[in-house]
Amino acid sequence: MDTALPSAVFPVPGIPRRHVWWPADPRQIYRRFGLAVPTFSLSVLLCIGLVGAVVAGVAWGAVVIPIHVVVGVISNHLGLTSVVPTWTTAQDAIVWQVRFPRVLGAALAGSALATSGALFQGLFRNPMADPFVLGISSGAAFGATLALLVGPAAGLAAVGILAPTAAGLQAMFVPAAGAVGAVATAFVVFRISRRGAGFLLTDLLLAGFAVGSMLTAATTAVLVLNDQMGVRIRLVFSWLAGGIAVNGWGHLAVAAPVVLVGLFVAYALAHWLDPLVLGEAGAASVGVPVAMTIRVTLATGAILSASAVTLGGLIGFVGLLVPHMLRRLTGPSNRRLVPACAFGGGAFLVTADLLARFVLAPVELPVGILTAMVGGPAFLAILRRARRAS
Amino acid sequence: MAGANSARVPRGFRLEGVVASYDTSGAKALCGVSLAIEPGEFVAVVGPNGAGKSTLLQVLAGLVKPSRGTVTLDGVALRDHRRRDLARRIAWLPQRLDPAFDITVEGLVALGRTPHRSLWGGDDHADRLAIDGALAATDTTEFRDRLVQELSGGERQRVALAMSLAQMPEVLLLDEPTTHLDPAHAQGLLDVVARKHRDEGLTVVAVFHDLNLAALAAGRVVVIDGGLVVADGPPALALAPSVLAQTFGPVMHTVTHPVVGVAQVLPARAPLACLRLEIS
Numbered sequence: 001m002d003t004a005l006p007s008a009v010f011p012v013p014g015i016p017r018r019h020v021w022w023p024a025d026p027r028q029i030y031r032r033f034g035l036a037v038p039t040f041s042l043s044v045l046l047c048i049g050l051v052g053a054v055v056a057g058v059a060w061g062a063v064v065i066p067i068h069v070v071v072g073v074i075s076n077h078l079g080l081t082s083v084v085p086t087w088t089t090a091q092d093a094i095v096w097q098v099r100f101p102r103v104l105g106a107a108l109a110g111s112a113l114a115t116s117g118a119l120f121q122g123l124f125r126n127p128m129a130d131p132f133v134l135g136i137s138s139g140a141a142f143g144a145t146l147a148l149l150v151g152p153a154a155g156l157a158a159v160g161i162l163a164p165t166a167a168g169l170q171a172m173f174v175p176a177a178g179a180v181g182a183v184a185t186a187f188v189v190f191r192i193s194r195r196g197a198g199f200l201l202t203d204l205l206l207a208g209f210a211v212g213s214m215l216t217a218a219t220t221a222v223l224v225l226n227d228q229m230g231v232r233i234r235l236v237f238s239w240l241a242g243g244i245a246v247n248g249w250g251h252l253a254v255a256a257p258v259v260l261v262g263l264f265v266a267y268a269l270a271h272w273l274d275p276l277v278l279g280e281a282g283a284a285s286v287g288v289p290v291a292m293t294i295r296v297t298l299a300t301g302a303i304l305s306a307s308a309v310t311l312g313g314l315i316g317f318v319g320l321l322v323p324h325m326l327r328r329l330t331g332p333s334n335r336r337l338v339p340a341c342a343f344g345g346g347a348f349l350v351t352a353d354l355l356a357r358f359v360l361a362p363v364e365l366p367v368g369i370l371t372a373m374v375g376g377p378a379f380l381a382i383l384r385r386a387r388r389a390s
Numbered sequence: 391m392a393g394a395n396s397a398r399v400p401r402g403f404r405l406e407g408v409v410a411s412y413d414t415s416g417a418k419a420l421c422g423v424s425l426a427i428e429p430g431e432f433v434a435v436v437g438p439n440g441a442g443k444s445t446l447l448q449v450l451a452g453l454v455k456p457s458r459g460t461v462t463l464d465g466v467a468l469r470d471h472r473r474r475d476l477a478r479r480i481a482w483l484p485q486r487l488d489p490a491f492d493i494t495v496e497g498l499v500a501l502g503r504t505p506h507r508s509l510w511g512g513d514d515h516a517d518r519l520a521i522d523g524a525l526a527a528t529d530t531t532e533f534r535d536r537l538v539q540e541l542s543g544g545e546r547q548r549v550a551l552a553m554s555l556a557q558m559p560e561v562l563l564l565d566e567p568t569t570h571l572d573p574a575h576a577q578g579l580l581d582v583v584a585r586k587h588r589d590e591g592l593t594v595v596a597v598f599h600d601l602n603l604a605a606l607a608a609g610r611v612v613v614i615d616g617g618l619v620v621a622d623g624p625p626a627l628a629l630a631p632s633v634l635a636q637t638f639g640p641v642m643h644t645v646t647h648p649v650v651g652v653a654q655v656l657p658a659r660a661p662l663a664c665l666r667l668e669i670s
Binding site for chain 1: 448451452453473474476477478480481482484487488489490491492493494496497501502504505507509510535557
């Protein structure tokens with residue numbers, strides 16, 4: 001083994017390390033120092049973080065709203081409390097009608113992206129897998145855009161994606177088309193990159209790149225050829241660049257239930273993804289229904305990514321970054337990683353969205369640009385390590 | 391009534407005319423194998439390279455579906471058992487375990503508990519007992535927090551066995567468990583398996599590359615050649631010179647172990663023996 005590599009950044013005596021400064025499973029540290037492995041759940045902490053991020057995201061903006069008002073408005077509307085309002089109706093409208101749905105949209109998109117990233121990484125047995133890198137987000141964007149063009153009430157289409165309350169049918173049709181595009185792309189990339197019973201890193205990345213590029217080009221072509229887009233083109237472009245496109249509750253009505261169901265399915269799947277580190281035959285020998293696991297994982301991951309795309313367009317690298325960071329805290333087990341990603345991904349994207357609104361205020365930067373700025377270099381760093389490890 | 395029933399239903403594995411291919415290319419690895427394996431037996435499977443030994447093991451594990459013939463376990467066709475139920479009863483250890491992600495020894499052994507867990511729950515007390523027991527039985531408790539990828543070949547093989555033991559199977563299928571091990575480690579690994587076989591009645595079917603280890607470990611040796619069973623019985627019978635000449639060519643010499651008293655196989659001549667005679 002390659003014990004010769006120097007790595008004394010985080011010296012834990014007795015844990016021989018290779019090229020990493022953090023042990024693969026944090027339980028190694030607790031054991032080494034004779035500490036009890038903490039029984040509190042990381043997910044509980046991340047859930048608290050998510051709630052904090054949501055409150056901050058609602059409070060801050062062009063008009064800063066005091067936190068007690070934010071909490072008061074939301075809990076009043078949810079029926080948790082019936083405090084006599086000490087706030088103006090304008091504040092109530094900003095919090096409940098505008099910012100809260102948008103921030104919830106960001107949270108759901110972040111959860112969906114991070115969780116689908118974790119699912120794809122477990123399935124492809126590869127830390128580089130991510131719905132954006134694999135081209136699956138592009139598949140969803142293409143499906144959704146195509147639905148704008150050929151869908152029912154095509155005239156309302158451009159309005160449909162950005163203000164789906166305008167047409168109930170459209171609100172269902174565009175996300176559904178996005179999901180179909182994502183699922184189809186996921187299966188195509190899976191087929192192309194599969195070698196025997198495994199996957200090569202290069203095959204996976206190149207297949208994702210090629211398929212994703214084709215679909216992005218096709219999406220652009222659809223937009224250019226569709227003259228009905230007119231003045232909406234800038235909004236559509238902003239959506240494609242990864243801007244949270246939630247303008248009210250109507251938009252969440254479709255995506256939210258889909259994401260929540262997807263997260264539950266992902267948690268159940270995590271139990272079957274763990275044994276896949278043994279290879280497909282090894283996983284089958286410990287009782288995993290491998291063929292079904294592959295299909296359901298591809299479909300769930302793709303539908304989660306598609307939901308994120310309808311909420312926020314092409315937000316890249318969240319599915320790469322969040323599972324990668326959280327794996328440092330949970331260890332390789334998907335049963336701990338997936339719930340952590342569901343909460344952590346939401347908190348991450350809400351925070352990133354908040355930053356994106358502030359960096360160039362009053363201009364709102366699409367959050368996808370921010371995540372790409374951070375995620376791109378991180379992707380390269382992980383790639384470097386993955387190559388060195390193999 | 392129950393007694394009459396259990397007398398009629400055959401226990402253990404029954405293979406009838408099994409034809410199977412290792413992959414989708416269609417090349418037959420097994421061409422009509424019939425075999426009965428009783429509960430509590432220790433069976434060694436030997437044969438030349440490419441004879442179909444590994445495929446036979448995967449058929450028994452239910453990982454390769456035979457294209458013709460039937461495989462039954464306790465009278466029920468293997469394909470009618472649920473995957474999860476099979477995994478609770480049968481553990482299969484591949485030739486070499488190469489986990490795709492960094493994983494600790496304890497994490498790997500815990501994967502053996504997969505068929506016993508519910509989809510939503512975590513490790514319970516029984517899981518932890520089984521994991522600790524498996525680590526202790528294979529003498530790998532001291533490695534539990536090390537990464538599998540850092541272990542030597544012998545240590546890794548013991549850890550892999552620990553995973554299979556944590557599965558608490560009735561049947562253990564081992565694919566060349568000792569191929570990468572030196573004689574001392576090979577002996578140590580087989581001691582663990584033999585102890586489980588003797589004390590807990592574990593059924594063991596193991597593919598061996600080393601004919602002598604096969605004869606020492608198992609009470610019954612099945613010789614496979616060209617996808618067919620060519621000999622089946624106690625070592626002295628299955629490894630008789632006539633069988634060996636037919637399967638491995640006329641290069642083997644059968645003797646009796648001076649201490650243990652079972653049949654052992656020696657190469658019939660030194661390499662380039664003629665040349666050496668000329669030199670001397």
